[in-house]
Each structure stands twice: as structure tokens, then as C-alpha cells.
Amino acid sequence: KQEVTQIPAALSVPEGENLVLNCSFTDSAIYNLQWFRQDPGKGLTSLLLIQSSQREQTSGRLNASLDKSSGRSTLYIAASQPGDSATYLCAVETSYDKVIFGPGTSLSVIP
């Protein structure tokens, strides 16, 4: 059974720092991996989607990588800003079209 974990559970950094969030999954048979952002009391917003055949995706200050063989993905945020404060979740889509989410990393960027 596919399991997704995220480290760390919470992270607090000063504004301007670069940071890395980690996501691990147990079964490499995935269609894709997505990174989402969730603000308190709101729904999820998809940030980046990496297809199983891809190694990384970039959008602005965000860069996500995928290593299927080792079951790992990282989300790199450059020059963090207070507006980046949110919970970040990764999710994998399995070969049975199910989507399995990780527990999330709560990020606080201190001005």
C-alpha cells in the first residue's frame, strides 16, 4: 500500500532564506507527484506537477524534483517571503488513479 510522508512537519525560517521541503513515498509505481499549498481555512492550490517521466519542474521561485527510484521528491523555495507561510502537501497519483497525500509541512516565514 502506498504511503506518503513529509519531513519536517513544521518549519520556521527568517525571510529571505532558501529552504527545502521533503516528500517520500513507498511505491515507485506512480503517474505523477504534485505539490500543493493550503492556507488556513481554505482549499488546496496546486503549485507544481511532475510527471513520472520527468525529473523536475519549476515555477517562479519554486523548484520541485522527483527521484522515482528512491521514492523522494523535494520542493525548493528560493528567497522565502512571509506570504509563503502556509502548509505544503505533496500527493502521488497511483496506477489505480487514486491520489495519496502526505501529512504536510507547516511553513512559517518570519519577517
Place this chain on the structure above:
Amino acid sequence: EAQVTQNPRYLITVTGKKLTVTCSQNMNHEYMSWYRQDPGLGLRQIYYSMNVEVTDKGDVPEGYKVSRKEKRNFPLILESPSPNQTSLYFCASSLWAGNEKLFFGSGTQLSVL
């Protein structure tokens, strides 16, 4: 505006009283799904639908029903709600399953007393 719309936003009900949470998308998406989010357990998939009249169980389908009679709508039905179904529910859609971004609704906070 492209969006996934859930209603209601908040719902308080009592054990055993049937309820429906509606979900509608205006993007002509084929894939739709329901999730519940609980502290310490994260987001778990309840049901998903690949297209009209095609639905499948996710990881936690017990106590829930869904239907997909039209492409745009995917209601979640709780025939006899119980307190352990108190949760934050999200509907999501994508163009099709696999390699497409998921778009989420704003959520429905359900409390079953």
C-alpha cells in the same frame, strides 16, 4: 472564472439525518474526487469518478455514496451520518486522471452531533 464550487461551506447536523454536499465544476473536467481532511490523518480520498456514470472507491468510502449523472456535478451523500464523519471535506477535479493538476473547492466543514 474557472472553479470548483462546494456547498454548503459549513454544516451542523445530527446523527442519522441524511445529507448531501454538492460539488460542481465549470471546467469540463472528466475526473472528480472527494477527500476528507482530519487532524493527524491528513487528506484521504473517499470516492473518485473518471467520467459520467463511472465511480470508484478511494481509501475511506464506508458511510458515503456518490453519483455522477452529469459531468459537472459530483455530490457526496451521507445516508446516515455518524459523529466519526465530522471532518473537513474537499471536492477536486482535473481535466482527466493522470498528469493533470487537481483543482480544489473551498471545503465543507461538517459537524455531526
